[in-house]
Amino acid sequence: MTATTIYPDDKGQFGIYGGRYVPETLMQAILQLEAEYKKALADPAFQTELNTLLTDYVGRETPLYFAENLTNYAGGAKIYLKREDLNHTGAHKINNSLGQALLTKRMGKKKVVAETGAGQHGVATATACALLNLDCIIFMGEEDIKRQQLNVFRMEMLGAKVVGVNSGSSTLKDAVNEALRYWVTNVEDTHYILGSAMGPHPFPMMVRDFQSVIGKETKEQFQHKEGKLPDAVVACIGGGSNSIGMFYPFINDESVRLYGVEAAGLGLDTDKHAASLTKGTPGVLHGALMYLLQDEHGQIQEAHSISAGLDYPGIGPEHCYLKEIGRVNYDSITDDEALSALQLLCKTEGIIPALESAHAIAYALKLAPTMNKQESMVICLSGRGDKDVDAVRARLGGAN
Amino acid sequence: MNRIEKVFQNLQKNNQKAFVPYIMAGDGGIDSLKEKITFLEKAGATAIEIGIPFSDPVADGPVIQQAGIRALKEGTTLKDVVAAVAEIRPIVHIPLLFMTYTNPMMAYGFEQFIKDIEASGIDGLIVPDMPIEQEELIVPYLEEAHIELIRLVTLQSPLSRIEEIAKRGKGFVYAVTVNGITGARSSFKEELGAHLKKVKELSPIPVLAGFGISFPDQVEEMITYCDGVIVGSKMIELFDKGDLQSIVDLIDASKIRASQL
Helix, strand or coil: CCCCCCCCCCCCEECCEECCCCCHHHHHHHHHHHHHHHHHHCCHHHHHHHHHHHHHHHCCCCCEEECHHHHHHHCCCEEEEEEHHHCCCCECHHHHHHHHHHHHHHCCCCEEEEEECCCHHHHHHHHHHHHHCCEEEEEEEHHHHHHCHHHHHHHHHCCCEEEEECCCCCCHHHHHHHHHHHHHHCCCCEEECCCCCCCCCCHHHHHHHHHCHHHHHHHHHHHHHHCCCCCEEEEECCCCHHHHHHHHHHCCCCCCEEEEEEEEECCCCCCCCCCHHHHCEEEEECCEEEEECECCCCCECCCCCCCCCCCCCECCHHHHHHHHCCCEEEEEEEHHHHHHHHHHHHHHHCCCECHHHHHHHHHHHHHHHHCCCCCEEEEEECEECHHHHHHHHHHCCCCC | CCHHHHHHHHHHHCCCCEEEEEEECCCCCHHHHHHHHHHHHHHCCCCEEEECCCCCCCCCCHHHHHHHHHHHHCCCCHHHHHHHHHHHHHHCCCCEEEECCHHHHHHHCHHHHHHHHHHHCCCEEECCCCCHHHHHHCHHHHHHHCCEECCEECCCCCHHHHHHHHHHCCCCEEEECCCCCCCCCCCCCCCHHHHHHHHHHHCCCCEEEECCCCCHHHHHHHCCCCCEEEECHHHHHHHHHCCHHHHHHHHHHHHHHHHHC
16 A cells, blocks of 8 residues: 555544643644645745755755765675754754744744753754743753753753653653643743744644754755665654655655664663654554553553653654555664664764664664665664763763 | 532522532542542532543643642552542532543553442542543543533634533533643733633533632632533642641632522
């Protein structure tokens, strides 16, 4: 069965996944957001403003880099890296934050709330808000604040207020809960810039669209370099925004094999992982029906990953649908494998990837040798690893 | 006729107002649920809203969040709560409602869940994260079971939407009094009174105000605009403190004032 690009349907569902499972207080806001987003899509002035910012401010297009050393190391398919790490603020997150911040202005709202896990989305949103003169409040789990001190300071330097969350597991899931509660309370003058392709409709669609610039550029750049489509595309998945942005323009190109890589943490046979699609079951959290890590009674379980950005017990609804129809292959990579891949990319290519992106690298290293040398793959290098240096150093015991 | 409809017909006939307390199932152990229900019925509650603990209650403030965490730590499951209700139902005469987020129901299985709560004697269901756009997942089963879905309207809902929501139900409309989550408020927006009156005008069924109502004078004020109140976080706090007299005072506030209206 082939996916079509007509999803989501008018209920905001991808098959049974997605939808709008939110408190009634938010319904008007998300219906207004959907209407405003549709108008913005059809408004050339909006598109021009966004594209100009993406070019002149973010630094797009990002390079598609042939990683020759990594290719030689893996021994198989040619490996290209889509360098989202070279965006302003160091990750793909800015593509979405800027788009939504512009929408916030269109809606006449002056304030923004956002959640952040690794801090990348928080930094990107704080940046967009500084640029566009919007007040910004970021909710971040206390556990993540500990892991990502540097990003907390960056957000504060950019003028955002960072609020620690110590409910639940004190990570991304709980930051989303608090951001939603804040939004319910301040909905009249505040927009919620959700950072991943999840949450109630229209967020999964909108975030996908803003991130699709990744896949669109990749397709053109690859065509230019190799004169064809890539054979495989690999991206990591937490909530799923860099991956859906990368995959979406390739969905109807059936020859392109798509691989989504979840975080297997300490291993899928333990209860310390974040592999919602591989090990989870469908349920409703944060406004959408999606695969969730949950117990038999429907209580959400804590996710674990060495990477704060993948540490989420759910996954965007479009990914759930793409899994169901078999268009994307979903697999997982452990903490240790990601850590090795991070070190390998540093040494072979002189690129320090984010721990999130290192999951995609690790998977590609397994995949490449199974492919022949005439084949090519693209890895979405979703972010740079500067933010992870402390965490990696702690993990490696100061050695290396 | 559903027990909820009957109770409200009687209230209206006698020109009385409703008081619906919310308690968290399993907070203080599952046995305390039965004690609280009998106490509240005796104290004059119109109906009781029984909260099902959930790990991620986005519509709830700190008091109900903490109560849910305590209940989950006690090992409370939805099955336990259904069983406890079935046990106590024969000696309780007022309507009993469940308030649950979508996910615990979905994990149980929507159809099975509704069959089981019908058998246990539940009269109504409130699902704070299921707007009318998603309710067809449960409405067919609820209709078959003659269980009322209690829908919420808010300060953000446009009038046309309030009208649409109100006409779907037969029990009562839950009018949320604040932009926000559950939990005590010292004051409400000035326009709340006008909003509640508007909801009353648009709704063919009774309208109950809830969220943040914590003190007898607030109860007295709210019932001048609508048909009754729902009190949650304050109820949990008072039970937690063992301050049963204040619970009685809150319930009495709805009676005293109503007789003077």
